Amino acid sequence: MAGIHVRGGTIIKTTNKGNPIAYPVQQPDGTWTTTDISARLVKRIQDLGFDAVVNIGGDGSQKISQVLFERGLNIIGVPKTIDNDLSATDLTFGFSTAVQIATESLDRLVTTAESHHRVMVMEVMGRDAGWIALHTALAGGAEICIIPEIPYDIKKVLQKINKRYAKGRGFVNIVIAEGAKPALGNVVGEKSKDIGDEHIKLGGIANYLKQQIEESGCPAQVRTTILGHVQRGGTPIAFDRILATTMGVKAFELIQNGDFGKMVTYKNNTISSVNIEEAISSYNILSKDHYLVRTARSLSVCFGD
Numbered sequence: 001m002a003g004i005h006v007r008g009g010t011i012i013k014t015t016n017k018g019n020p021i022a023y024p025v026q027q028p029d030g031t032w033t034t035t036d037i038s039a040r041l042v043k044r045i046q047d048l049g050f051d052a053v054v055n056i057g058g059d060g061s062q063k064i065s066q067v068l069f070e071r072g073l074n075i076i077g078v079p080k081t082i083d084n085d086l087s088a089t090d091l092t093f094g095f096s097t098a099v100q101i102a103t104e105s106l107d108r109l110v111t112t113a114e115s116h117h118r119v120m121v122m123e124v125m126g127r128d129a130g131w132i133a134l135h136t137a138l139a140g141g142a143e144i145c146i147i148p149e150i151p152y153d154i155k156k157v158l159q160k161i162n163k164r165y166a167k168g169r170g171f172v173n174i175v176i177a178e179g180a181k182p183a184l185g186n187v188v189g190e191k192s193k194d195i196g197d198e199h200i201k202l203g204g205i206a207n208y209l210k211q212q213i214e215e216s217g218c219p220a221q222v223r224t225t226i227l228g229h230v231q232r233g234g235t236p237i238a239f240d241r242i243l244a245t246t247m248g249v250k251a252f253e254l255i256q257n258g259d260f261g262k263m264v265t266y267k268n269n270t271i272s273s274v275n276i277e278e279a280i281s282s283y284n285i286l287s288k289d290h291y292l293v294r295t296a297r298s299l300s301v302c303f304g305d
């Protein structure tokens with residue numbers, strides 16, 4: 001398909017709903033239940049004569065890849081998600097583009113923070129991993145970065161804000177990940193309405209933080225921006241296009257060699273592969289002593305801890 005290197009999103013109209021292992025089915029009484037249709041799906045794909053399937057997606061998608069592989073499907077995983085949540089690969093494609101968009105957005109918000117001496121809170125995606133938030137905070141020069149891996153203490157956040165306002169007309173830029181949570185609280189979101197989807201639809205922690213700051217009596221004006229799906233769309237940056245292309249070529253090689261049940265990886269500047277089983281064995285979150293966390297702390301970025 002020509003010209004798809006400049007497009008984001010799914011081209012053949014796949015879905016991130018309808019997990020074949022917990023597929024929604026309506027019962028005669030109208031209520032919904034879920035059932036495992038993976039064996040039926042594998043048979044259908046084989047009957048249609050497909051040699052192999054390349055499953056392009058993140059942690060959740062690759063868990064499905066593994067089940068389908070175990071049911072006999074010739075499948076290869078390719079790691080694509082803005083969340084960067086697969087630990088077998090240093091980077092998933094889509095992630096760097098999301099960081100670029102989020103950074104450009106933060107650059108625009110800094111203008112208002114500085115001009116009107118405000119606290120600007122920008123919420124980014126990433127589910128339970130703080131990769132997008134931390135990269136954006138570093139690239140955009142935020143003073144506070146709140147990530148799921150480090151539950152925040154509102155007192156510490158207020159200390160940082162007050163310190164910046166103490167000498168006069170301060171301003172603060174905060175990047176907060178959608179999966180962030182207060183040390184004494186929970187994530188903000190709503191239960192998914194999709195049958196069989198147990199995930200909480202994250203979103204709104206920025207507004208909760210704004211409320212906490214205002215209720216503390218902090219005189220600074222606070223404004224929030226929830227970036228949402230803006231960071232998931234548009235034209236991929238060059239790095240992601242190259243990563244997607246090289247991973248695609250590697251996936252094709254694996255298929256040619258009949259080396260199924262593998263996920264393509266990008267580690268230490270090398271394209272390789274691992275068993276999908278291994279790829280999904282641990283979720284990729286930031287460790288507290290990750291070099292980016294340490295770098296940010298050296299620059300006096302506050303994590304609220």
Ligand code: F6P
Binds near residue numbers: 058082127178201202
């Ligand atoms: O997994 C990718 C992701 O963009 C997450 O960062 C986010 O929480 C979620 O998908 C949003 O999903 P939806 O588009 O279904 O609202």
